[in-house]
Amino acid sequence: MKVLVSACLLGNNCKYNGKNNYNEKVFEKFKDDEIIPVCPECLGGLPTPRIPSEIVDQKVINKQGIDVTKEFVKGAHLALDIALSNKVDVAILQSRSPSCGVKEVYDGTFSGTKKKGQGIFTQLLVEHGIKVIDVEDL
Numbered sequence: 001m002k003v004l005v006s007a008c009l010l011g012n013n014c015k016y017n018g019k020n021n022y023n024e025k026v027f028e029k030f031k032d033d034e035i036i037p038v039c040p041e042c043l044g045g046l047p048t049p050r051i052p053s054e055i056v057d058q059k060v061i062n063k064q065g066i067d068v069t070k071e072f073v074k075g076a077h078l079a080l081d082i083a084l085s086n087k088v089d090v091a092i093l094q095s096r097s098p099s100c101g102v103k104e105v106y107d108g109t110f111s112g113t114k115k116k117g118q119g120i121f122t123q124l125l126v127e128h129g130i131k132v133i134d135v136e137d138l
Contacts (some may be wrong), residue, residue, distance in 0.1 A: 001089045003090055006097070009023045016049060036086050037084070038079040040076045044071035046092060080128065091130055095135060102119075102122055105119055
């Protein structure tokens with residue numbers, strides 16, 4: 001099986017704060033599968049570390065009020081290309097991310113409040129029929 005995984009879950013320091021979300025369960029559950037790491041935000045040209053961003057009215061805005069939608073969309077499409085060209089069976093993504101959130105994302109107020117919704121990349125994967133799992137559901 002081919003498994004696309006948010007690179008931060010594999011220990012890559014690509015989160016907005018320059019750190020990662022290493023998750024041992026990913027390695028345990030998929031140890032016999034081919035793992036393909038992606039970080040849509042990095043693929044879109046955003047630096048690490050970077051100013052945190054949230055989805056606001058279908059745009060991605062960073063905490064300084066700068067619209068970074070273009071970078072998020074570009075990265076999501078490049079990551080989708082990787083998923084499609086590798087014919088992945090499933091994607092394991094980081095919760096709440098404006099790119100990879102599966103069931104919920106932050107509400108755009110930068111207060112830590114969450115709302116139902118999906119990240120930009122997750123939406124593309126779903127539209128293309130790729131099964132997506134929130135890492136918290138492993």
